[in-house]
Amino acid sequence: MTSLLIAAERLIVTRDTAAAHTPPNVARHHAAPIAPAAAPDGVRVAPAGSGQSHVVSPGYVRLDGERIAEVSAGRPPGRPDVELAGGTLAPGLIDLQVNGYYGHDLVDADEAGWLAIVRRLPETGVTSFLPTFITAPIPALVAALRTAARRLPSLPAAGSRVLGVHVEGPFLSRDRRGAHNAEWLTDPTPEAVRTLLAAGPVKIVTLAPERAGGLDAVRTLSRAGVLVSVGHSDATAGQVKQAADAGARMITHLFNAQSGVHHRAPGVAAQALADARLTAGLIADMAHVAPVVCKVAFAAAAGRIVLVTDAAAAAGMPPGRYDLGGEPIDLPAAGPPVRADGTIAGSALRLDAAVGNVVGLGVDLAVAVDAATRVPADLIGRSDLGRIAPGAVADLVWLDTADSTVDPTGGTAGTAGTAGGGLRARATWVGGELVFKGVQ
Ligand SMILES: [Zn+2]
Numbered sequence: 001m002t003s004l005l006i007a008a009e010r011l012i013v014t015r016d017t018a019a020a021h022t023p024p025n026v027a028r029h030h031a032a033p034i035a036p037a038a039a040p041d042g043v044r045v046a047p048a049g050s051g052q053s054h055v056v057s058p059g060y061v062r063l064d065g066e067r068i069a070e071v072s073a074g075r076p077p078g079r080p081d082v083e084l085a086g087g088t089l090a091p092g093l094i095d096l097q098v099n100g101y102y103g104h105d106l107v108d109a110d111e112a113g114w115l116a117i118v119r120r121l122p123e124t125g126v127t128s129f130l131p132t133f134i135t136a137p138i139p140a141l142v143a144a145l146r147t148a149a150r151r152l153p154s155l156p157a158a159g160s161r162v163l164g165v166h167v168e169g170p171f172l173s174r175d176r177r178g179a180h181n182a183e184w185l186t187d188p189t190p191e192a193v194r195t196l197l198a199a200g201p202v203k204i205v206t207l208a209p210e211r212a213g214g215l216d217a218v219r220t221l222s223r224a225g226v227l228v229s230v231g232h233s234d235a236t237a238g239q240v241k242q243a244a245d246a247g248a249r250m251i252t253h254l255f256n257a258q259s260g261v262h263h264r265a266p267g268v269a270a271q272a273l274a275d276a277r278l279t280a281g282l283i284a285d286m287a288h289v290a291p292v293v294c295k296v297a298f299a300a301a302a303g304r305i306v307l308v309t310d311a312a313a314a315a316g317m318p319p320g321r322y323d324l325g326g327e328p329i330d331l332p333a334a335g336p337p338v339r340a341d342g343t344i345a346g347s348a349l350r351l352d353a354a355v356g357n358v359v360g361l362g363v364d365l366a367v368a369v370d371a372a373t374r375v376p377a378d379l380i381g382r383s384d385l386g387r388i389a390p391g392a393v394a395d396l397v398w399l400d401t402a403d404s405t406v407d408p409t410g411g412t413a414g415t416a417g418t419a420g421g422g423l424r425a426r427a428t429w430v431g432g433e434l435v436f437k438g439v440q
Contacts, residue, residue: 001065004432007080008089008398011059012369013071014387015052053366053374053387061089063394066431071388084398087426088365091373091386092127092395093351096204096306097166097253097281099132100313100346105323106131107144114151118159120316122436125352125425127395128161128385130203132310134325135169135180138192145200152201158435161395163380164203167196168252171207171217172232178257179324179345180232188217202226203380206252208233209243222247227380229281232257233268240271244278250379253310254280254297255289256344273300279379281308282371284357285349287336291361298363298371306379307354307372312337312346352399356423369399394432399423 060080062070100106102120104113121129133144148165155162169180171188186192188207196202197220205221206229207214218228230243231252236259240248251258251272259267272280273296282305284294297305309315313322314331322329322337329337329345336347351372358368377386384393402422428436 002063002432003069004063004082005060005076005078005080006063006082006084006089006396007060007076008058008084009086010055010057011061011071011089011388012053012091012366012373013056013059014091014370014374014389014392015054053370055088055366059089061388061394061396063429063432066394068388068390068392068394071390084427087398087400088369089388090125090369090397090399091388091392092122092397092428092430093125093355093372093425094163094376094386095121095126095129095309095311095351095372096376096380097132097168097308097310098126098129099134099311099324100315100322101311102316103313103322105313105325106148107133107136107140107325108323111151114155115159118155118162119435121160122397122428122430123425123438124316124350125355125397125399125428126160127397127428127430128163128382130163130166130380132166132168135172135177135184136325137184138170138186138195141167141170142195142199145196145202147200149200157431158433159430161430163382164201166204166206166229167202168206168231171205171211171214173208173210173234175234176208176232176257176259178232179329179339179343181325181327187212187214189213190216190220193217193220197221197224197226204229204250206231208235209246209248210235210239215242215246218243218246218248225381230258230268230272230278231281234259235268237266237268237271237274240268240278241275244271244275249277249279250306251278251280253288253308254282254305255293256283273297276304279304279306279375281306281310283308283310283347283349284354285309285336285347286357288344288347294358295361295363298358298361298367302367303370303375305371306376307351307358307368308376309349309351309354310347311349314346315348315350317348350424352397352423352425353402355399356402359423394429396429397425398427400426 060076228248229250373386
């Protein structure tokens with residue numbers, strides 16, 4: 001087995017399994033633990049905030065093959081194979097919502113498109129992700145899920161892992177549809193839910209629980225081990241609570257395309273922040289959600305925020321016309337992609353930049369990294385991922401401050417002001433293999 005010793009000036013260590021290897025006096029930065037939530041049979045959901053990550057400086061990791069064998073503070077005992085000067089060694093980033101990237105929309109991408117995305121996402125620090133299919137007619141979603149199931153086994157190991165598919169629609173609210181096509185929205189009948197479940201590797205379903213049959217669908221999906229996320233929803237806080245009672249554990253892109261936090265009419269976002277069972281996705285490009293509201297989210301839902309990109313095919317590309325769910329979107333010179341009527345349609349965000357953006361708001365580095373690593377991993381039942389800890393999968397990213405003078409992607413760095421953030425992946429490992437090494 002190949003062994004690799006990496007010395008880092010700074011690294012983010014997760015305490016739940018690494019505690020024995022770190023001295024007790026290292027600074028700890030973590031969210032308050034949250035009690036495990038009861039879940040119906042079949043739901044594999046780790047309690048949000050169960051782990052505690054913190055910064056160790058300096059430190060080192062020893063990899064044995066695909067796993068992390070040792071994590072420790074201080075200088076390594078021998079000569080390291082890799083010496084990371086500056087920056088932070090973090091777990092590989094995990095993105096639970098990727099519609100497309102690099103010009104390809106995953107719902108109908110050909111094999112070359114899938115390969116391009118899988119091979120290139122490590123450039124953004126992303127070592128695993130969920131391809132996300134937005135609303136389409138059920139037969140089209142079935143076809144896309146079957147294609148995904150067929151492609152997964154043959155995807156290259158030297159790329160970002162595909163952990164399953166996030167199906168965002170078609171069981172959404174007409175009033176909160178955003179860029180989704182209203183004609184294809186429908187109720188989550190038992191038959192429609194069964195059909196999608198049988199078609200392919202469904203990991204997350206975003207739905208509006210207030211639709212007819214919504215709560216039954218939440219129960220069916222949760223029992224089948226699918227993570228149900230409330231999104232594109234006009235539900236009241238009470239209806240979201242009922243969805244959580246039925247097994248829902250996530251909120252899709254908090255504040256976007258959902259009822260909000262009115263103090264006498266609390267909606268999806270209010271319940272998301274208040275309910276310890278729920279973890280919320282957040283698009284931190286500083287355009288989808290204003291910076292101050294991102295800060296509110298991290299403060300109110302400590303350990304329960306997951307950074308997502310909601311990236312569309314326009315991500316990683318120059319301004320121009322691209323495709324989302326079979327219909328055109330335009331990426332302007334600044335700001336997220338939009339439909340012809342001006343509706344925001346996905347993002348052009350990089351997940352490494354999103355981490356930097358929230359750090360720029362004053363969120364602790366370890367908390368920001370957790371929101372893009374350990375928290376999403378635990379949420380989908382993959383606690384072998386998303387942490388630097390002995391026994392964990394050796395997916396890693398070396399993050400460093402972005403050099404704004406060489407950012408060729410314009411709109412991807414947190415378009416409407418980078419809020420002082422700006423982190424970029426400089427090197428990325430998947431399963432212990434170096435899969436990306438950037439310009440230094
Ligand atoms: Zn959406």
